[in-house]
Amino acid sequence: MFDKIKKKFSEIFSKENEIKSNNIENERNNENVPGIKENKTENKNVKVIKRDEIEENIEESLLESDVTFDAAEEITESLKNNLGKIKRKMDYNIIQDQLKIVIKDIINKNNDSSIDILNVNKKPYIILFLGINGTGKTTTIAKMAYFLKNNNRKVVISASDTFRAGAIEQLSILGDNINVEVIKHDFKSDPASVAYDTIDHARARNIDYVLIDSAGRMNTNKNLLDEMKKIKRVAKPDLTLLVLDAMIGQDVIEQANAFSKEINYDGIILTKLDTDAKGGAIISISTEIKKPILFIGTGQDMDDLMRFDVNWYLNKIFSS
Ligand SMILES: Nc1nc2c(ncn2[C@@H]2O[C@H](COP(=O)(O)OP(=O)(O)OP(=O)(O)O)[C@@H](O)[C@H]2O)c(=O)[nH]1
Ligand SMILES: [Mg+2]
Secondary structure, rough: OOOOHHHHHHHHHHHHHHHOOOOHHHEEEEEEOOOOEHHHEOOOOOOOEEHHHHHHHHHHHHHHHHHHHHHHHHHHHHHHHHOOOOOOOOEEEHHHHHHHHHHHHHHHHHHOOOOOOOOOOOEEEEEEEEEEOOHHHHHHHHHHHHHHOOOOOEEEEEEEOOOOOHHHHHHHHHHHHOOOOOEEEOOOOHHHHHHHHHHHHHOOOOEEEEEEEOOOOOOOOOOOHHHHHHHHHHHOOOOEEEEEEEEHOHHHHHHHHHHHHOOOEEEEEEEOOOHHOOHHHHHHHHHHHHOEEEEEEEOOOOOEEOOOOOHHHHHHHOOO
């Protein structure tokens, strides 16, 4: 996972460690810039980087790792600002620490979500999952149901993908495996009406959560888009989540923006991060799409769903 960005950062920052001086800490002076210490007396044992190399090395690494051009620019500019008054050359560790701060800020800026799925004040709490074909909606719904169930919540799933052959059966099997009820109608029946029945069912049985599956659709499928809007109108979800596949890299941004034009959604689930060899998609999404990443998918098993945590991400991309 994230091999490319991890390797690039490790190439840039590990050099310093190899020749780190024993007494460098004593020679650094604090210039009153938060978090930054300067290597004032230039120490021959410390690997330093020239200021103009920041752009070359770091920006290039970001671009090669699927970070969009705008996001890479924003990061390098913020980094330069943070490094502020510091001299022409500085040691690698300081730059690495500042880079972590900048990436964390950029991700947090768009992920300051107050949405906590386990602490909701409505019953049933209704979540609608949307996305194009194959992004992982159905699998994610099963994982989410499993997660909620393991947290002692009662869940029911609405099989509202009545469009794709095999979708209802796929969800039924997943539901059986995790022991969660799936409400279904016939193939090609009205998906909004399945959602309506599922919500009714949840109300009658005091169920905490309704998770609504939906058919995969592109922004060019007029009928399917109208159908999606109808599901939302009828089900009145408390939370609408767009499921995006990290495997397609920067194309997720176009996809998310295309959906925004058609329907309002509250947050993102980014799936298949286990197959994301580059690692920059999280930065790109955080910069370009103004919606929080709430969960991430990290595999095909039922427990491969995590709440997104920026510190987890930083640890992953900066570990060598
Ligand atoms: N490696 C990996 N595979 C995943 C992940 N999430 C889903 N998948 C796989 O992606 C494939 C498609 O998943 P589905 O859940 O059927 O996707 P969908 O969005 O419901 O697809 P449609 O119903 O056709 O629109 C399946 O083979 C899943 O096992 C993930 O986090 N990691
Ligand atoms: Mg599906």
